[in-house]
Amino acid sequence: MSISEIIMxxxxxxxxxxxxxxxxLVTAMYLARSSAHQSIAAMARSVRVALRMSAASLMALEQRMVKRNKQVILQAGQESTERVIEREFQRVNTIVERDLSGYxxxxxxxxxxxxxxxxxxxxSNETPPSPPEWLEAVDTISRIEKGGDSTVSQVLQSIQETIESAHEETVKAYRKSSLDRLQVLKKMLPSWRGLSQTVSSMSTAVTDLSERTVFIDKQMEKYERMRRKDDQVARVLTSSSMTQFFVAGLVLVIALFGGVINYQLIALPMSEMVGGVSQIGGWRTADIAAMVIIMxxxxxxxxxxxxxxxxxxFPIISSMDDKMRKRMVIITLxxxxxxxxxxxxLAYMRDLLxxxxxxxxxxxVGVAAGNVEFRWIPSIGQMVMGFILPFALAFVAIPLESFIYASRTVIGLATTSGIRLLAYTAKMTGQMMYQAGRITIHVYDMVIFLPLSVEQLVRNRKAALDIDDVDGIIVKSDETSGGVKS
Amino acid sequence: MKIYHLVSTLVLCSTLIACGAKAPKSKAVYMLIDTSGTYTRELDKAQRIGNYLLGSLNSGDSLAMARIDSGSFSEKDIIYKVTFDMRPSMATTQKHRFKRQLDKFISTAKPSAHTDISGAVLQAAEFLNETQAQEKYILIFSDLEEDLVRGQIRDFTLPLVQVKVVALNVTKLRSDNIDPRDYLNRLDDWEKRVSEGGGLWRVVNDLDRLDKLLDS
Structure with a gap:
């Protein structure tokens, strides 16, 4: 039976x-009004409850993820700080071994x-030889008045000469002694300088150590805050992770362009080695070979x-012993x-091709080939690029590592944001469904407004009659108040 | 997570290798050049088409050129044939050699007394089938006016299954100008013969549109 037939x-x-x-329809709806209202209300409530429960679960999940993310960030930060502190201690050790071991x-x-x-x-303190003690007595005698006696005068003259001679000898001895002291002091000069140098180098080492210890103290303080799960540190680390993510991503994009250029350099000549026609999975083998070389x-x-x-x-490589690591460095290089x-x-061959x-x-096309000058410049350029690019690409490991570590944090943040949005949406939808239920009830009543109005009218009339009856009873009772008719 | 990129690349490469090598989608082209009568004056155009083919075909493709003369069902009429090497440098060397042979033929070609197009097409079909190429073309550079030697039998179905036959530079004869139906009948007859043999027929008279010559 079609809809048209049902209508007719x-x-x-x-x-x-x-x-x-x-x-x-209206009659049926009017008769089923009470049940319909209850059903609609129940449905709206159940939808709201279900969505609110979902929202609550999502929020709980979000909280767990936030907690987990924080743990991950702090753990990563701790590991990083541990590495920094370890490196600083190694430097301190080097300083101690290099400078202070010679203490x-x-x-x-x-x-x-x-x-x-x-x-x-x-x-240098040794005093010069003093003049003999008798010299003073002789000097006094020599200063006695000579008078007119020539003999006495000669004697005194002789004494005076002796005194002067002794004085000259004393002065000479004093000068020699002073020269000796000066020589001794001169010999001391390199010793002073050596002493000064030794003390200076020790001072530098101690100052360097002091600076290192200040840095280590700061790192240790940061480390302690991480261990205490400090929120501020977690926020700083998250922000740092985001920055690292974008910077590393940018460098990776640059490296990707480098890889593409590298690929262009070697894809064509590669067909000389693996053939220009064969294909693997719809791709030219030469292209795949070029890609594999770059990888x-x-x-x-x-x-x-x-x-x-x-x-x-790769922890397994980091944990290798030094000898093995050195071998690995040589082999990979x-x-x-x-x-x-x-x-x-290959780049040169590309140029030839x-x-x-x-x-x-x-x-x-019938054009005679001409000689182009400086044709060797692009050839050399391509060769140099072909040689340099692999080494440049080798360094992609550094931004790759940063990107991977940072992406862990960024993905965590994005996931929690997504979950939070989902929870909010679920909550909002629940509320909207509840309101929609209420609106539906009102619309339902609007559809059956006619019987409802009739019902209301009947009820009003009945209520009016009931009031009249009650009034009559009251009047009656008032008239017979206390059983005494007024 | 740490070595995600590396692992995914390795998986991709392994998958590609596991797919195995596919057969190359190669082309084989056999060009027939009419040397009968006054048509030899058109040979410079044939040279242009030859150059275009040399520039278009790649490693793994095959190219052969043969003249149409009085008895064309013969290897002697093949000017030069080659399957280009897988290595691009070798393929370029082969192209240089091919061009030299073509230039030599164009400069020394002499008009033939008769025109055995059917025999030439049969010879071309044999060569193309031997190459086992995926796309096979016979390019007929001729006015399509067959003029057989008395006694030659050519009224049989040509084996041209999956061969695309392209008639190039089909010039109008003096008689065609008197009754153009002769020209149209000539084209229709050849289309019918090619279709009966299982081939696909096409006519390209505008040589400025050679870029669509080897379209699938």
Whole structure:
């Protein structure tokens, strides 16, 4: 039975039939009003409850994820700070080993120098030989009045000469002694300088150590805050992670462009090695081979930087003993150099092929091939690029590591934001569904407004009658108040 | 997570290798050059088409050129044939050699007394089938006016299954100008013969549209 037939069920007149249907429907709706209202309200409530429960679950999940993200960020921060502190301690160790391990020797040197200086000082303190004690008595005698006696005068003259001679000898001896002291002091000069240098170098070492310890103290404080799960530190680390994510992403995009250029350099000549026609899975084998070479270069770069302990993507490489790591460095560097050489030669071959093709094209269109000057410049340029790019690509491991570590945080943040949005949407939808239920009830009543109005009218009349009856009873009771008729 | 990119790349490469090598979608082109009568004056156009083919075909493709003369069902009429090497440098060398042969033929070609187009097409079909190329073309550079030697039998179905036959530079003869129906009948007859043999027929008279010559 089609819809049209159902509409025309009551009469051939469409309008009349529709009217009958409307009356039937309204009557049915009026009769089922109470149940319908309850059903609609119950449905709206249940939808709201379900969505609110979902929202609550999502919020709980979001909280768990926030907590987990914080743990991850703090853990990463702790690991990073541990590495920084470890490196600082290594530097301190180097300073101590390099500078302060020589402290006993330096101390001995200083002591020796001080002893030497003291000895020299003592030596320089020696007093010059004093004139004989009898010289004063003789000097007094020589100053006696000579009078007129020539003998006495001669004697006194002789005494005076003796005194002067003795004085000259004393002065000479004093000068010699002063010169000796000066020589001793001169000898002390290198000792003072040596002492000053030793003390200065020790001072530098101690100052450097002091600076390192201040830095270590700061890092330790940061580390302690991380261990205490400080919110501010977590926020700082998150922000730092986001910055790292975008910076590393930018560098990776640059590296990607480098890879594309590298690919363009070697894809064409690769067909000389693997053929220009064969395909694998719809891709030219030469293209895949070029791609594989670039991938291998990147992988070698990863291993090289791992072995150098610059990156930490593969714990197994980091934990290798130093001898093995050194071997790995040599092997990866050798492979990388070989691949770079292969690329350089391929780049040269590409240039030759391009020249050959150009010559053929010119020959086919009947143009004589001309000699182009400085044709060697792009050839050399391509070769150099072919050699340099693999090494440049090798360093992609550094931004890759940063990107991977930072993406863990960024993905966590994005997921929590998504979940939060989902929870909010669920809550809003629940509320809207509840309101929609209420609106539906009102619309339902609007559809059956006619019987409802009639019902209201009947009720009002009945209520009015009831009031009249009550009033009559009251009047009656008032009239017979206390059983006494007024 | 740490080595996600590396692992995904390795998986991709392994999958590609696992797919195995596919057969190359190669082309084989056999060009027939009419050397009968006054048509030899058109040979410079044939040279242009030859150059275009040399510039268009790649490693793994095959190219052959043969003249149409009095008895064309013969290997002797093949000017030069080659399957281009997989290595681009070798393929370029082969193209240079091919061009030299073509130039030599164009400069030394002599008019033939009769025109055995059917025999030439049969020879071309044999060559193309041997190449096992995916796309096979016979390019007929001729006015399509067949003039057989008495006694030659050529009224049989040509084996041209999946071969695209392209008539190039089909010039109008003096008699065609008197009654153009001769020209149209000539084209219709050849289309019918090619279709009966299982081939696809096409006519390209405008040599400025050579870029669509080898379209699938």
């Amino acid at each position: 069920l009551w009469s051939d007149n469409r309008g009349l039939s529709l009217l009958i249907w409307a009356i039937v 006993p020797a330096a101390q001995r040197t200083i002591t020796d120098l001080i002893n030497k200086i003291e000895t020299d000082y003592q030596a 291998v270069e990147v992988a070698m770069g990863l291993f090289l930087l791992e072995a150098l302990r610059i990156t930490h993507l 050798t492979i990388l150099t070989i691949l770079a050489s292969v690329e350089a030669s 391009a020249l050959d093709r150009e010559a053929l094209a010119q020959s086919l």
